[in-house]
Amino acid sequence: MIALVQELGAAVIRFIVHLGRIAIFAVYVARAALTPPNRLRVFIAELFNLGVLSLVIICVCGLAVGMVLGLQGYNTLVRFGAEQSLGAVVGLSLIRELGPVLTALLATGRAGSATTAEIGTMVATEQLDGLRMMSINPIHLVVMPKTFAMVCVMPLLSALFIVFGLGGGYLVGVVLMGLDGGTYVSSLQGAVDYYDDVAGSLLKALVFGVLVGLIATYRGYTCAPTSAGVSSATTSTVVVASVSVLIFDYFITALWGV
């Protein structure tokens, strides 16, 4: 029993230590952003890697989720004769919750894990030490552009996911189930508030971008310099970032009503 308590205590301490280290790491990243030279070219390359290369998966998943929502929503609403509210159901579900959360989870799986693996490999092959020996701060050159690119692309990918989701809902509700197109769109328009729903959704995505960006780069930067270390850090990124996104989603929703 004592051993169990000790283990639990050690786990809590480890968790707090990690939180502290991530906070310090975040300060280094923020400070690097304010330090010359600017890394605009690297940043744009990272926007491409993290954003453009995630477009297909985001669009396909957004469409699929929208279609499922449309089908389930229609089948449920039609029982109460409220199928004209399908646009509102699909829209609010996607904009307030599913859009930012699923985008963050998908981005974690695709871009976050790739980021950790890339930085981890650079650690294992001494490339980051090589940069240090050339008097180049690896946080400035490698970590900061990746983190900020993730922060920037997350709201954009989330918006795209939502647009494709709404399209998927329209496809099922209007084209397949025969609901009136005008009804779907007007229901959507009437239910969605720009500030409460759309801006809040983008804010959520921004927070998730910070979380995933920091966790992915931190795990890569601090991974053990072995192939097993890189593999473990990559897995850890997916697990920790996914859980963090879901926990933060609850708190943002509970505290700010987004």
Add this chain to the structure above:
Amino acid sequence: MTSPAADDAPVVFSDVDMAFEDRHVLRGFSCRFARDKISVILGGSGSGKTTILRLIGGLVHPQRGRIVVAGEDISELSETQMYGVRRKLGMMFQGGALLDSLTIFDNLAFPLREHTSMTENEITTEVHRQLAAVGLSEVDDLLPGQLSGGMIRRAALARAIIRQPEILLCDEPFSGLDPVSVKRIEALLRRINRQLGVTMLVSSHHIPSTMRMADQVVLLQNAQAVTGSPSELAHHSDPRVAGFLNEETDESIDQSERRSPAP
């Protein structure tokens, strides 16, 4: 802080302790590395050769003691302050540590683009000059992954010296190379030392090369160091020192490796 000792020796270790968790790598290690000479740090695997180079570069920090590099006591310097000291250092890593997403040309051009105001034409000329100096021509557009081990070492060496450092650190430049590549790298290091007048610290467990090229040998055994010229160490009174060196000075191990059939 400037050390008086740094006037003649560019790298000075004073009573340095270094341990990884409970494993002591260096215990009370003191050594002065001679200016403009080739000093080879010799020892078995895990004896702390690479750790000494990483301590000089400020990539790891000692638990105790002072390390003076190019006139600066680096023991207490922050990472930001270390960047100033590292401008005087060049390091050739064991695996090359070339940026694998950049071509060989860009790898060499990178430090020049970062730290100098040279034009692209000047950078191109300088990179080609350095590549030619290490016998690597027409590899500009290749990625590090497309080069052999020996070529990667030479490219890494070219990158390490491209900004003409005062002190050049070479981590295991001969390990895993065939005898021809070993001789080629050895000749390159000697030529660079002679032409640039650079202080060179080489970690190695390749005894034949060490005995040929070293002006000073630092032999690490059991977290302690024995220092001297190659001939002094070969005739050292401590049988463990002489034994370690003599075991391979006749290249017996090399020869036996050559004779043994491939698995």
